[in-house]
Amino acid sequence: MIRTAMTIAAAMxxxxxxxxxxxxxxxxxxxxxxxxxxxxxxxxxxxxxANKVEPEMKREGATGPGKRMTVHFDKGTGCKYDIKATFADDTSAVWSGINVCDNAYVTVNYANGTPTFKAS
Incomplete structure (x- = not known):
């Protein structure tokens, strides 16, 4: 009986x-x-x-220019991800194709009005 239960549990x-x-x-x-x-x-x-927001981010409400935040997420099967930021003025921007497997820091910015990033 115990062996059968263990076999079923292992199969599950x-x-x-x-x-x-x-x-x-x-x-x-x-x-x-x-x-x-x-x-x-x-x-x-x-x-x-949505980012799994840390408690201090909830208190502050926004990450100001020049500031950092940790982005927490459930990683799927690939390494390339897109990031969408919504700003305090309710506009948003998307940065595409960021390799999150090989980079611990992602700096988002604009170059001539176009969203750009640097990953390291």
Missing amino acids: MFAAPALAEDWDFVLVNNTGKPIKAVEISPGGAGTWV
Whole structure:
């Protein structure tokens, strides 16, 4: 009886879908505007998921220019992600194709009105 229960439990573990991994990176706001919300999506998918906000970010309400925040998310199968920032003035911008597997810091900014980033 115990052996049967153990066999069933082992089979269920292998049949269960893989769970997403918790990942994070540091986002440096170099846009010149306060960021009030960050969402992340697998590259090109457009399925935005809100950043799992840290308690201090909830208290501050926005990440000002030159400030940093940690972006927490469930990593799927790939490494390339898009980041969407909503600013305090309710405008937003998207930075695409950021490799979050190989980079711990992502600095977002604008170059001639176009969203650009530097990852390191």
